[in-house]
Amino acid sequence: MIKDLAVMIAGKAGDGVLFTGNVLARLLKRHGWEIVTSRDFPSNIRGESTCYTIRASRDKIYGLSDHVNILLAFDCEAILAHLPEIAEHGIVFCDGQGLTEPLPEQARGKTFHRFALRAFAREQFGQEIFKNTMALGALSYVLDIDTSLVEGIISEMFLKRKGEEVVRKNVEAARFGYEKAREITSETERHPLTRKADEDRILISGDEAIGLGALAAGCRYFAAYPICPASEIWQWLVYYLPDFGGVVVQTEDELAALNMTLGASFAGARAMTSTSGPGASLMMEAFSLAGMAEIPAVIAHVQRLGPATGMPTKSQQGDVLQWIFGSHGEFPRIVLSPGTVGECFDLTVGAFNLAEKYQCPVILLTELDMGQDYRTARAFDFSSVVIDRGKLLSPDQLLGMADFKRYEITPDGISPRALPSWKKGIHLAESLEHDERGYRDEDPLNRRRMMDKRMRKLDHASPDLPGPRTWGCQKAEVGFIGFGSTLGAILEAMEQLRLKGVPSRFLQLRTLWPFPAAEVREFLAESRDVFIVEHNFSGQLATLIKSQVSPCAELKNILNYSTRPFMPREIVEPVLRSRR
Amino acid sequence: MKAKEFYHRLNPTWCKGCGLFGIFDAIKRAAAALDKEPEDLVIVTGIGCHGRLNNYFNAYGFHGLHGRTMPVAMGIKLVNPRLQVVAMSGDGDAYSIGLGHFVHALRKNIGLTYIVSDNRLFALTQGQASPTTDFGTVTLSTPLGSKEFPIDGPSLALAAGGTFIARGFSGEVANLAALIEHGMKHDGFALIDILSPCVTHNKVNTYDWYREHIVHVQDLPGYDPKDRAKAWEALSNTEKLAVGLIYEEAKPSFEELVLPDKERPIASLDLKVDVSRLRKIMDRFR
Numbered sequence: 001m002i003k004d005l006a007v008m009i010a011g012k013a014g015d016g017v018l019f020t021g022n023v024l025a026r027l028l029k030r031h032g033w034e035i036v037t038s039r040d041f042p043s044n045i046r047g048e049s050t051c052y053t054i055r056a057s058r059d060k061i062y063g064l065s066d067h068v069n070i071l072l073a074f075d076c077e078a079i080l081a082h083l084p085e086i087a088e089h090g091i092v093f094c095d096g097q098g099l100t101e102p103l104p105e106q107a108r109g110k111t112f113h114r115f116a117l118r119a120f121a122r123e124q125f126g127q128e129i130f131k132n133t134m135a136l137g138a139l140s141y142v143l144d145i146d147t148s149l150v151e152g153i154i155s156e157m158f159l160k161r162k163g164e165e166v167v168r169k170n171v172e173a174a175r176f177g178y179e180k181a182r183e184i185t186s187e188t189e190r191h192p193l194t195r196k197a198d199e200d201r202i203l204i205s206g207d208e209a210i211g212l213g214a215l216a217a218g219c220r221y222f223a224a225y226p227i228c229p230a231s232e233i234w235q236w237l238v239y240y241l242p243d244f245g246g247v248v249v250q251t252e253d254e255l256a257a258l259n260m261t262l263g264a265s266f267a268g269a270r271a272m273t274s275t276s277g278p279g280a281s282l283m284m285e286a287f288s289l290a291g292m293a294e295i296p297a298v299i300a301h302v303q304r305l306g307p308a309t310g311m312p313t314k315s316q317q318g319d320v321l322q323w324i325f326g327s328h329g330e331f332p333r334i335v336l337s338p339g340t341v342g343e344c345f346d347l348t349v350g351a352f353n354l355a356e357k358y359q360c361p362v363i364l365l366t367e368l369d370m371g372q373d374y375r376t377a378r379a380f381d382f383s384s385v386v387i388d389r390g391k392l393l394s395p396d397q398l399l400g401m402a403d404f405k406r407y408e409i410t411p412d413g414i415s416p417r418a419l420p421s422w423k424k425g426i427h428l429a430e431s432l433e434h435d436e437r438g439y440r441d442e443d444p445l446n447r448r449r450m451m452d453k454r455m456r457k458l459d460h461a462s463p464d465l466p467g468p469r470t471w472g473c474q475k476a477e478v479g480f481i482g483f484g485s486t487l488g489a490i491l492e493a494m495e496q497l498r499l500k501g502v503p504s505r506f507l508q509l510r511t512l513w514p515f516p517a518a519e520v521r522e523f524l525a526e527s528r529d530v531f532i533v534e535h536n537f538s539g540q541l542a543t544l545i546k547s548q549v550s551p552c553a554e555l556k557n558i559l560n561y562s563t564r565p566f567m568p569r570e571i572v573e574p575v576l577r578s579r580r
Numbered sequence: 581m582k583a584k585e586f587y588h589r590l591n592p593t594w595c596k597g598c599g600l601f602g603i604f605d606a607i608k609r610a611a612a613a614l615d616k617e618p619e620d621l622v623i624v625t626g627i628g629c630h631g632r633l634n635n636y637f638n639a640y641g642f643h644g645l646h647g648r649t650m651p652v653a654m655g656i657k658l659v660n661p662r663l664q665v666v667a668m669s670g671d672g673d674a675y676s677i678g679l680g681h682f683v684h685a686l687r688k689n690i691g692l693t694y695i696v697s698d699n700r701l702f703a704l705t706q707g708q709a710s711p712t713t714d715f716g717t718v719t720l721s722t723p724l725g726s727k728e729f730p731i732d733g734p735s736l737a738l739a740a741g742g743t744f745i746a747r748g749f750s751g752e753v754a755n756l757a758a759l760i761e762h763g764m765k766h767d768g769f770a771l772i773d774i775l776s777p778c779v780t781h782n783k784v785n786t787y788d789w790y791r792e793h794i795v796h797v798q799d800l801p802g803y804d805p806k807d808r809a810k811a812w813e814a815l816s817n818t819e820k821l822a823v824g825l826i827y828e829e830a831k832p833s834f835e836e837l838v839l840p841d842k843e844r845p846i847a848s849l850d851l852k853v854d855v856s857r858l859r860k861i862m863d864r865f866r
Contacts, residue, residue, distance in 0.1 A: 202866055425619070
């Protein structure tokens with residue numbers, strides 16, 4: 001019985017790879033399987049190679065596997081590029097010409113079928129676009145997915161937007177694909193997946209999970225400038241915020257996006273912005289203002305490959321230190337990093353509470369892989385969402401106060417907050433160094449007191465911060481430390497290592513700042529070999545650990561700064577090599 | 581009606597004779613004329629000599645970063661449209677580092693009053709050339725004379741779709757107060773560009789110089805601030821600077837267009853978690 005399988009859809013941008021992949025992922029999810037997807041797209045609308053991988057498993061998975069079992073390619077060029085990834089007994093469907101005989105060496109042990117999707121679509125349905133649902137039909141045959149699921153999803157997608165006729169033709173195209181696949185493949189080539197109950201689960205991207213988290217957490221103001229791969233948060237929220245009384249505003253640039261977020265927060269909204277790459281650099285300016293004026297703000301940064309414009313559709317973890325040490329001056333900030341879509345939701349809710357409790361900027365640091373790829377998760381639990389607005393007063397509380405000071409020096413450094421329009425709450429949000437009421441003050445003693453006040457706000461925050469999570473065998477000698485979307489590959493690698501008799505464990509950091517030094521120190525002390533796994537060139541997390549844990553054990557970096565996410569073998573191999 | 585003293589917090593420490601005194605007075609008079617509660621007034625300032633205003637004015641305030649008054653003020657206005665939001669910049673803040681934000685604020689026609697105090701140079705940093713410095717002017721940053729041609733805020737505003745464009749002179753406080761008051765009542769974005777002498781660094785554009793070089797649009801025969809062509813004509817005269825309400829037009833404000841309910845400001849929404857509604861939204865991911 002098949003327990004785990006990966007399907008890849010490949011073609012040129014504009015071929016409908018994204019559509020086909022997304023629908024197949026949802027089909028497999030409804031078939032009851034756990035899903036992780038990965039898209040590899042150029043920063044281009046049409047013409048260049050793209051591929052979409054869906055890994056499905058009966059058991060919980062977090063990352064991709066090393067192999068692809070079924071490849072459906074809308075052109076043959078895609079096949080040659082992905083030949084090495086295709087597993088033994090893999091099956092390949094290819095539209096179009098160009099698969100030259102004899103097949104390359106790497107094609108051995110794999111079955112190839114020419115499947116003229118485009119031509120069939122044109123002949124049978126008058127338009128090439130039907131090749132996509134035809135491909136879905138063909139795959140549903142190979143995977144043995146109920147036609148009722150396929151037809152249900154087609155109707156869901158097209159009925160409202162395009163009408164019955166389009167639904168009917170697409171259903172026919174899917175049936176045609178199903179029959180054609182049955183004709184051209186032998187029974188032994190099929191990869192039947194036993195259906196499971198689709199329990200209380202969802203299939204969601206990290207960006208959407210952040211959007212849903214923001215909505216649940218009471219975010220009612222969202223300002224941003226379009227940028228890949230963060231725009232999905234906004235494009236999702238834009239449909240829902242107005243229904244909840246909120247607003248989404250497109251700004252002229254990211255300078256405005258964060259400044260506007262701060263204005264909105266100052267006036268009383270739970271406010272958020274999102275960005276990536278160069279946009280984050282522009283936000284560095286107002287990041288410092290949020291710190292100085294103690295204005296709560298949530299900034300979601302979905303990292304992409306840099307520097308400069310880099311590769312806007314490729315993932316990377318190269319902006320970690322920018323948020324931890326970046327901007328001018330010193331001020332408290334919190335940097336969170338979710339490793340699963342469930343954590344994207346939870347940490348977003350947490351981010352809004354932390355921002356208001358500690359009156360400082362909170363960064364939700366994810367990556368393109370986390371933001372745009374789909375993963376199954378347990379349905380989010382809204383009943384556990386708590387909204388904590390910290391020391392935000394009420395108008396009545398304010399009236400009862402003898403003397404309100406917005407930046408009052410308190411033992412925990414956190415001061416009461418009032419909103420414009422409230423009686424007796426007048427104050428100034430000041431970017432200059434200021435006194436307890438917010439007015440400019442250049443007195444050296446005041447400067448020290450205010451700096452101490454701001455900087456001690458996070459001294460005792462650790463119980464409120466998402467702590468590191470430990471995965472794997474407790475006593476293992478091999479340890480991994482990582483954060484964010486590398487979690488999937490690390491867990492896969494640990495499973496492969498276990499099968500090779502090498503137990504390991506993994507410390508997943510979910511708060512990168514304030515740095516969880518005690519937990520990391522303990523983990524380092526208990527492991528013999530520690531590998532820091534990061535999707536960047538220089539090992540920013542390793543640099544951070546070395547700066548925060550002293551003395552620090554020897555750390556080995558496993559780095560990937562390529563355009564693709566980590567494959568499990570890229571983590572397994574260096575570990576095995578180091579043990580020889 | 582409140583007395584203007586009601587809004588006075590501290591005596592300013594600007595240079596004696598600075599045009600900002602007149603502007604400070606005019607804003608207080610306008611607020612008093614409109615009987616604004618100080619709690620319902622938010623003044624957002626940028627960086628420059630004008631930015632000290634918050635320290636002297638009794639109202640909620642936000643003294644942000646250089647050039648970024650517009651996005652901050654917009655965020656405040658959209659979250660609580662009942663507030664009277666007045667933003668203030670200098671010529672460097674508005675027309676140099678904040679120029680992009682200025683044009684987009686005009687484009688959005690959001691309900692803010694934008695007061696730009698133009699002294700034709702960067703005064704707080706000791707007198708460098710600004711975007712409104714005349715060609716050839718010798719400043720700290722242009723010892724051989726400025727090689728750039730100045731830009732004009734009101735003309736930019738007219739080109740960018742401004743719906744309330746006025747120019748005042750800080751030497752004429754009563755007129756200025758009336759313009760600001762009018763701007764604060766305008767439904768949409770109101771620019772009040774103010775010719776304001778810097779007595780320390782600008783020895784050319786003095787009070788007397790301005791008195792000789794301004795013309796009040798209401799004195800122009802047949803002037804109508806609703807007439808765009810006339811507004812262009814008045815603004816094109818570089819010998820005589822047009823002062824007064826130059827252009828006015830009715831257009832829906834941004835807050836009117838984008839806020840789901842202006843009567844329920846975002847600032848006072850109940851954020852309670854609506855579990856069943858959120859679950860319904862989540863069902864789309866099943």
